[in-house]
Amino acid sequence: MYKVPVGVLGASGYAGRELCGLIAQHPGLQLAFASANEQRGQRVRIGSSEVTYVAADDAPLSKAEVVFTALPHGAAATWVGNARATGARVVDLSSDFRPGAATGASAFTTPYGLTELMRATIPGAEIVANPGCYPTAVLIAIAPLITEGWIVPGATINVSAASGVTGAGYSPRPDLLFAEVAEDFRAYSVGNEHRHLAEMRAVIAKLGGDNDILFTPHLLPVARGILATITVPVKEYVENPAALWRDSYDGEPFIEIADQPPSLKDVVRRNVVRLSVAKAANMRQPTLIIIAAIDNLVKGAAGQALQNANVLLGLEEQTGLPA
Amino acid sequence: MYKVPVGVLGASGYAGRELCGLIAQHPGLQLAFASANEQRGQRVRIGSSEVTYVAADDAPLSKAEVVFTALPHGAAATWVGNARATGARVVDLSSDFRPGAATGASAFTTPYGLTELMRATIPGAEIVANPGCYPTAVLIAIAPLITEGWIVPGATINVSAASGVTGAGYSPRPDLLFAEVAEDFRAYSVGNEHRHLAEMRAVIAKLGGDNDILFTPHLLPVARGILATITVPVKEYVENPAALWRDSYDGEPFIEIADQPPSLKDVVRRNVVRLSVAKAANMRQPTLIIIAAIDNLVKGAAGQALQNANVLLGLEEQTGLPA
Amino acid sequence: MYKVPVGVLGASGYAGRELCGLIAQHPGLQLAFASANEQRGQRVRIGSSEVTYVAADDAPLSKAEVVFTALPHGAAATWVGNARATGARVVDLSSDFRPGAATGASAFTTPYGLTELMRATIPGAEIVANPGCYPTAVLIAIAPLITEGWIVPGATINVSAASGVTGAGYSPRPDLLFAEVAEDFRAYSVGNEHRHLAEMRAVIAKLGGDNDILFTPHLLPVARGILATITVPVKEYVENPAALWRDSYDGEPFIEIADQPPSLKDVVRRNVVRLSVAKAANMRQPTLIIIAAIDNLVKGAAGQALQNANVLLGLEEQTGLPA
């Protein structure tokens, strides 16, 4: 099988390394380069493969048909431009081109790679804005409710979510040291202050929703995984609400509607969103509780980036992805 | 100082052991007995003290002025009766005598030992129903909102809470094994099905509240601690909402109003509820977010039991308690 | 590709589940049955595949060309016999047929599946005794020293090893609960009392060694992985001692000689032994320190069992194994 050459800029962070590991197992891709400025020249083992880092300036951008940019938010835009200048198509894992982003292009001028919801916009894209980890879990969970008009108009979608520490990146911050995180649990960006909110609001609006979202993220003492607990006031209870999601995502290989609430163990190292739906008992206001779980580094970052690359390149969407 | 003899029935579980450890450090109490049927005859070290377990049937109930019952829910009622028959006063850590409980006495006929809210009912009590761990965190957090009438009438109080595994008791269940819990995070009793809901609803009503509560607990890969993330629609925003809590709990030694969201590390091994208050940005419906943290074994169980015993016995309420 | 039908008896424990997951990804094998008496009838997801458990009595033994027995020590012998009666070949993951075992056949009458050391005995075997997890790490690490005669005659081989909790099995024991294991570390079977010692001694003797072994295992607060720290007094120091291992294991796909001491992260979910060799500085008695790491569930159990099955069936030895 011909292997499409691809490159990774920013390959020493958690998402970048995950991407290199997945590319190594992808039957249709080969890694042309992996950049990491501080570790340039180092040879590292990632999963069962090995990678030698180059400086970004030395990366042979022209050799790659697709370049993945896994650079810090704000730093990606320049390198996306550099890669585009060589004719490569780009999947950008930063927030720079996402809807609602402070920098970069405005809402949805760059195709937004939440593949299951926006698959049609991707094949012709020059740049795909790969979604944030929290938005991936939350938006897949609530999209059917919005498009089917189940939510009480104007009501607040309430999201309490928790992420493993790789979501904070491979940053030597004192508050991310083992002895600080272990045996602890804390909320952050409390008060609806998280930068993923603009991205979620933009997509909710694009899907036709007219609801506020209240989002409180937490830091979990685990390495990887996101669990989002979402409560949504609905107009009425139906017998079997999960059927809405089963219908909406019928045939989607990476979305699982579970009978029991998913846990992180169900999804780590897999490119899936797994979710459950329950009716809240003893409530005057009918309210659904959706629990959605993803691996923040796979479906929340590197796996979804490869899923988008598969679509970009006209490959079978599931190719090389761990479901 | 004269030391009041007290006993612990059910002293081998997590709450019972915590209680024995705290009693050992309490200057006004001495441990007359500690029962644990399966480990009877065993001498164990708890913190810096040692305890020899007796069978409950062999416990010299009549020697204790106060008996703490830390027995499984449903099993406590009988032993509470046995202890009462000897004239001892009882602090019961099970749910059997709590408001809303399925078994035992009906709502509030037994004084409910959420000390800061119901201090006046405790001194004369023969039995004190020690609150559940989740209700302690949640009710202390929301009580001022209810009594001051800030909440939108009829609105839902939304609670997403997470507890360390000692909250599930010292039970050799496969799902509580290290290899199952580590690196995982999951919701349980999803759909407003947790047995603590009745207790919370009863207290909300008693405080004059007219609101539903939607409660989703989660299991954390930590040994101890509860963090509750509570969102409450309010009639309007005030400049500094935390002042409500500072005023309500002015002078309370075991309640801390923090500027930053508390984390488990702030409260473990301490008999406190620590909470923060924030306004949700970008919301049509003004909504407050209260984050409350406790140690489920201390303020959520053994510490609060001792706090109630101090009140029962006419001791200074803070005596022997780690704040 | 024709897929050889295989079965797993004891498929709900950690090793049995790992085996089902690996079989699902093996291109040359198909799972004919998976037994688990207590969970019979249950359908569970293991990795990316699903399995429905049957009772062992209902397992269609005759349909399998190879049966893997992952049953408790002592219980395996009977079922090995049952499987043999149908003509199936058996890879037994218990200790029952291992050299030095208290039960079962005597030393080495059953081929011992430490593949790299005893490959020649496996192809014709009716039963393969799959090695214990600790012996796999330790024996691969010390075998070259023994066969090349480097060790001081009569000297003690000193092993301090640590294992993740899955090594203790999926047993609901109170001492394996999360709250007991997390933040703890302890030695067990102290005093050379571990049941794997007989197995290690038998192999040392078979390889021609004349040395005592002193083995102290520890329990780690991690799910999986074994790290063995082995110190061996040697006759003299050579310039580059690691060359001995590189030569001895030249061409072995599942043995890695590393420049830096391996850690658990280097080996989890991989069917490898990774080891490093260092000379102890400032010692009158030249002493080598070998650090060996494996995944106790893969190279230490299920992976090695599949490696042996590949040899038994005449398949390429690496087929389907994560290296």
Added chain:
Amino acid sequence: MYKVPVGVLGASGYAGRELCGLIAQHPGLQLAFASANEQRGQRVRIGSSEVTYVAADDAPLSKAEVVFTALPHGAAATWVGNARATGARVVDLSSDFRPGAATGASAFTTPYGLTELMRATIPGAEIVANPGCYPTAVLIAIAPLITEGWIVPGATINVSAASGVTGAGYSPRPDLLFAEVAEDFRAYSVGNEHRHLAEMRAVIAKLGGDNDILFTPHLLPVARGILATITVPVKEYVENPAALWRDSYDGEPFIEIADQPPSLKDVVRRNVVRLSVAKAANMRQPTLIIIAAIDNLVKGAAGQALQNANVLLGLEEQTGLPA
């Protein structure tokens, strides 16, 4: 009770914070200052007390009767001098004044504060070199063997030890991030390269030992605690070897001889060394296995520093220390 003013230089690291917390609970000491250059001006809660950091240059050294220096190795010597210049006595937690140290005074010219072994040298000291964490556990464990002449002359004392990550200090190093340490275990300074070796060798020699020591430390995924597994070839087995330790440490409040191997949970937050002794079975060379556990931040650092301060100041040695 009069409270002796003491100061802490380097109060934001793990040992410094532990020290501040212990001083707050010490009935005979009061904290005159706590320095932390980067956090100067910040008010932090440590345990149940609060501390406002000052820059070291602004620390009122002359107000303290005892100054604790918990500064990085190499940086302590200057500040020890500054504190001495004001007349304060100093307990230095760095390695700068320890025997065998590369910098600072030569062996034992500064009293070495392994209190139980060298108590007599401390009362008149101007500076006490507080021992390293590993040496504390190891030396307390082997001292009786050396002084009683039980060890085979010239034999190697073999130590495999594991420490929680606070032993590496509060340093934002990538390899100490939660996602790197969790679920991992690794050896470091392999090959007898650890800087604590010189300290251990110096004390062994001072006690009259003529033995090499082979020391391999490991990094544990826990916050605090050290477990050392020590094997020592002895001349012969006696009936009850633990009696040697019980006799040697008779009356020592901070040394516990246990029947069962200690684990980290037995010692965390306590100023003790807890150890067990076992005979190795099936060995031609009689060998004892000593397992010793300490809390690296308490008996391995801050607790022992206070123990030494108690001796320096003529206070009861146990005052304010958690046993």
